Amino acid sequence: MGFDLMMMLCPPGVYRAQDDTAMLTEVMHRGGYAVGRHVLDVGTGSGALALAASRGGAASVTAVDLSWRSVLATWSNCRVRNAAVTVRRGDLFAPVAPRRFDLIVANPPYVPAPTSRLPRFRRARCWDAGLDGRAVLDRLCAGAATMLAPTGTVLLVHSAVCGAQRTLDRLRDGGLVGEVVERARVPFGPVMHARARMLEERGLIGDGDRVEELVVIEARHAG
Numbered sequence: 505m506g507f508d509l510m511m512m513l514c515p516p517g518v519y520r521a522q523d524d525t526a527m528l529t530e531v532m533h534r535g536g537y538a539v540g541r542h543v544l545d546v547g548t549g550s551g552a553l554a555l556a557a558s559r560g561g562a563a564s565v566t567a568v569d570l571s572w573r574s575v576l577a578t579w580s581n582c583r584v585r586n587a588a589v590t591v592r593r594g595d596l597f598a599p600v601a602p603r604r605f606d607l608i609v610a611n612p613p614y615v616p617a618p619t620s621r622l623p624r625f626r627r628a629r630c631w632d633a634g635l636d637g638r639a640v641l642d643r644l645c646a647g648a649a650t651m652l653a654p655t656g657t658v659l660l661v662h663s664a665v666c667g668a669q670r671t672l673d674r675l676r677d678g679g680l681v682g683e684v685v686e687r688a689r690v691p692f693g694p695v696m697h698a699r700a701r702m703l704e705e706r707g708l709i710g711d712g713d714r715v716e717e718l719v720v721i722e723a724r725h726a727g
């Protein structure tokens with residue numbers, strides 16, 4: 505992970521950039537996805553992806569998060585780095601609709617949780633995503649097409665534990681065609697470790713698996 509990602513202001517309750525953040529950043533930079541484009545970072549956390557898009561030559565960057573702490577952290581991280589990022593608080597696309605973006609990036613919560621109830625105020629909101637890990641992802645997939653410019657691109661990162669094919673299917677249901685453009689196997693972090701037995705019992709991982717595959721999915725309007 506880059507030095508700057510580690511140096512981001514990240515108060516308690518705000519997601520500290522991890523392997524998933526770094527992987528999406530790398531794909532975005534390598535493909536030049538942000539260059540000259542109007543970019544939306546949904547679920548921005550500390551603002552890592554928004555900053556990466558800004559540095560990657562975006563024409564404009566907007567960052568959204570449900571958490572006030574994340575909004576403040578993003579605002580501060582962008583301010584001290586002189587990055588022009590507009591930061592909004594709210595649920596997914598609600599604060600920016602009906603504007604359309606050329607590039608939508610998201611590293612949503614995707615860890616299967618003990619209950620279907622989503623945490624409202626706890627730090628777990630960064631990763632808890634219902635029983636199958638798809639509570640936020642499915643909403644993102646369903647809503648992305650209406651927020652995407654006609655020639656725009658969506659880049660999503662998540663664990664294959666909650667199903668890469670299911671994401672492609674949900675994107676297609678929402679009017680987008682997607683493909684997996686990057687895969688990487690990484691050791692479980694602390695949250696996945698703590699839930700490993702639960703994931704085994706639900707058949708979401710094999711017995712003894714303590715490595716997960718992260719996937720980056722790219723999607724565009726169909727046709």
Ligand SMILES: C[S@@+](CC[C@H](N)C(=O)[O-])C[C@H]1O[C@@H](n2cnc3c(N)ncnc32)[C@H](O)[C@@H]1O
Pocket residue numbers: 519520521522524525546547548549550551552553568569570571574594595596610611612613614629630631640
């Ligand atoms: C896994 S963290 C990713 C943070 C950052 N994008 C990164 O890659 O480091 C997920 C973020 O999504 C935010 N989030 C969760 N549910 C959301 C929702 N419904 N609308 C907007 N943001 C949400 C959380 O507060 C958290 O900051």
